[in-house]
Amino acid sequence: MNRLLVTALLTLCLLFCVNAGAQTPAKTAPARRAKAAPSVFRPAATTHPKLVVMIVVDQMRADYVDKFRGQWTAGLKRLVDQGAWFREAAYPYAATETCVGHATISTGALPTASGIVANAWWDRDTQKMTTCTADPNAKNTGYAGTITKGGDSAWRLRVPTFTDELRLQSGSATRVVTFSLKARTAIMLGGHKADAATWFDHNGWVTSNAYGTMPFIEAYAKAHPVKEDYGKTWTLSLAATAYMYDEKALGAVAPSGWELSFPHPLRGKGTGGEADEEFYGQWDTSPFADTYLTKLAEEAVDQLGLGKSGGIDYLGVSYSSPDYIGHAFGPRSWEIQDTYIKLDKDLGELFAHLDAKVGAGNYVVALSADHGVVPTPEDMQQTGADAGVLHLPDIQQKIEDTLKTFNYTAPAVARIASSDLYFSTGTYDKLKTDPVAMKAVLDAIRSVPGVADVYRAEELADRPATRSLVRAAESNSFFPGRSGDLLIVAKPYWLAVSAPSGKARDYGTGHGTPYYYDQHVPLIFMGWGIQNGEYFGNVTPADIAPTFAYFCGITLSIRDGRILSEAIAKNRAPAKAAAAQ
Numbered sequence: 001m002n003r004l005l006v007t008a009l010l011t012l013c014l015l016f017c018v019n020a021g022a023q024t025p026a027k028t029a030p031a032r033r034a035k036a037a038p039s040v041f042r043p044a045a046t047t048h049p050k051l052v053v054m055i056v057v058d059q060m061r062a063d064y065v066d067k068f069r070g071q072w073t074a075g076l077k078r079l080v081d082q083g084a085w086f087r088e089a090a091y092p093y094a095a096t097e098t099c100v101g102h103a104t105i106s107t108g109a110l111p112t113a114s115g116i117v118a119n120a121w122w123d124r125d126t127q128k129m130t131t132c133t134a135d136p137n138a139k140n141t142g143y144a145g146t147i148t149k150g151g152d153s154a155w156r157l158r159v160p161t162f163t164d165e166l167r168l169q170s171g172s173a174t175r176v177v178t179f180s181l182k183a184r185t186a187i188m189l190g191g192h193k194a195d196a197a198t199w200f201d202h203n204g205w206v207t208s209n210a211y212g213t214m215p216f217i218e219a220y221a222k223a224h225p226v227k228e229d230y231g232k233t234w235t236l237s238l239a240a241t242a243y244m245y246d247e248k249a250l251g252a253v254a255p256s257g258w259e260l261s262f263p264h265p266l267r268g269k270g271t272g273g274e275a276d277e278e279f280y281g282q283w284d285t286s287p288f289a290d291t292y293l294t295k296l297a298e299e300a301v302d303q304l305g306l307g308k309s310g311g312i313d314y315l316g317v318s319y320s321s322p323d324y325i326g327h328a329f330g331p332r333s334w335e336i337q338d339t340y341i342k343l344d345k346d347l348g349e350l351f352a353h354l355d356a357k358v359g360a361g362n363y364v365v366a367l368s369a370d371h372g373v374v375p376t377p378e379d380m381q382q383t384g385a386d387a388g389v390l391h392l393p394d395i396q397q398k399i400e401d402t403l404k405t406f407n408y409t410a411p412a413v414a415r416i417a418s419s420d421l422y423f424s425t426g427t428y429d430k431l432k433t434d435p436v437a438m439k440a441v442l443d444a445i446r447s448v449p450g451v452a453d454v455y456r457a458e459e460l461a462d463r464p465a466t467r468s469l470v471r472a473a474e475s476n477s478f479f480p481g482r483s484g485d486l487l488i489v490a491k492p493y494w495l496a497v498s499a500p501s502g503k504a505r506d507y508g509t510g511h512g513t514p515y516y517y518d519q520h521v522p523l524i525f526m527g528w529g530i531q532n533g534e535y536f537g538n539v540t541p542a543d544i545a546p547t548f549a550y551f552c553g554i555t556l557s558i559r560d561g562r563i564l565s566e567a568i569a570k571n572r573a574p575a576k577a578a579a580a581q
């Protein structure tokens with residue numbers, strides 16, 4: 001994949017996919033009376049897990065478990081066979097994007113409380129786009145000589161994460177470590193003050209001064225540079241007959257340098273014989289990156305002795321490549337199936353490592369995803385269903401044309417970022433007092449092919465009671481000041497793109513809607529305190545943090561989720577918990 005495509009995918013993920021300093025937990029115990037024992041909470045291993053493991057698979061749709069589990073033999077199979085598998089887990093909001101999903105998982109709060117409404121939004125103060133982690137007061141640092149720019153932290157996240165609370169309430173014995181390819185995933189899982197939050201930026205591993213660096217990551221990055229994967233080839237794990245669907249996915253857009261079918265060589269442009277920018281794009285879009293993240297996580301377990309601190313440690317890993325691969329090839333592809341076959345092996349190895357180092361039954365793991373994905377429009381059109389491409393710039397053009405007739409200053413629209421439409425300063429206030437022009441704007445938006453509806457901000461604030469599932473979902477991800485003035489709802493199976501009509505899109509498919517294919521994700525717990533079984537109640541990934549909090553004996557400030565009590569083993573003595581493995 002060339003960097004242009006990677007940039008396009010990253011931008012797509014950005015679009016679809018109050019300083020929190022006061023909430024920063026103290027690292028040390030609060031002041032205490034002289035001679036009193038330190039007020040550090042040291043939970044007994046018999047009553048708490050030693051290690052909490054959060055695995056997020058970016059863009060893993062819930063039905064992948066049903067469809068592809070026959071291809072799995074290791075970690076994913078173990079989760080399904082031995083864990084508590086929630087079949088009907090879904091995000092109850094419209095902004096099914098990466099940063100939003102991770103914030104929900106880590107805090108137990110919906111965007112209405114967390115303030116994380118998208119991967120990126122229009123900042124009305126600076127009149128610029130901002131990412132969910134951009135922090136003007138933070139500075140990024142690269143491992144092994146990686147050049148960085150800018151700064152990222154969790155300061156835009158308005159509530160503490162489960163890990164922030166765990167550190168505060170359980171004392172200094174807790175270590176919080178997260179890894180991912182994306183800043184927004186490593187940071188949202190790690191919270192405001194993780195011990196280490198590490199992500200991959202272009203060609204190397206980075207973090208920011210919000211977290212600080214760790215010597216073992218520096219050593220690992222030097223000893224195992226990603227460019228060692230240069231020249232390797234992504235080939236099928238199983239015989240061709242073991243894969244569902246056609247060999248070439250319909251509507252897919254292959255990364256530059258790759259064909260629409262296997263094998264996929266990691267040779268960049270293939271001219272210089274060494275790791276170039278295109279190689280790193282291909283690596284991001286291959287299972288080799290998942291394997292690397294797995295080994296990095298295992299290294300953290302070994303080097304930090306996670307699970308052996310006497311307190312409760314936390315390891316968060318967010319696998320990003322399934323998202324990049326899914327954007328390129330879509331959900332009905334051999335590439336997606338092979339990605340999960342290889343991830344199954346990586347997770348099998350990770351769990352075996354945790355069994356050996358932490359002890360089976362001493363750790364609890366949850367696996368979920370930040371969002372699902374829609375099939376490519378071409379694939380859906382084959383079924384005869386109404387499907388297509390919604391060109392967002394066409395909406396902008398229609399609004400400009402409409403408001404010109406009402407003598408509004410151009411440009412009237414400042415930005416359309418995913419489904420959020422932001423007017424230029426003062427325009428929306430004027431429209432609110434001008435019902436004829438407002439109606440004309442709303443009618444113009446609804447006339448664009450692929451638009452199902454449009455909501456005004458004031459229709460979504462304060463989570464109004466409504467029987468409309470779509471309006472409820474839109475209001476569950478609405479945050480005043482950050483969300484748009486208008487929220488555009490695409491029709492089901494219509495892919496919203498940033499290319500104008502007549503121009504080809506540079507990726508296969510996407511996500512970010514209030515529809516079930518984007519909301520429905522796997523949710524599986526396994527290990528300490530978990531009752532094996534299949535569960536069919538309607539739950540959400542916001543239930544993960546309250547459930548972890550219960551296991552760890554701490555409380556959260558805000559929670560939109562609940563403790564998943566149906567999956568908690570009735571007797572959690574260590575021997576029983578281990579037997580439940």
Ligand SMILES: [Zn+2]
Pocket residue numbers: 012013016017059098323324327511
């Ligand atoms: Zn994405």
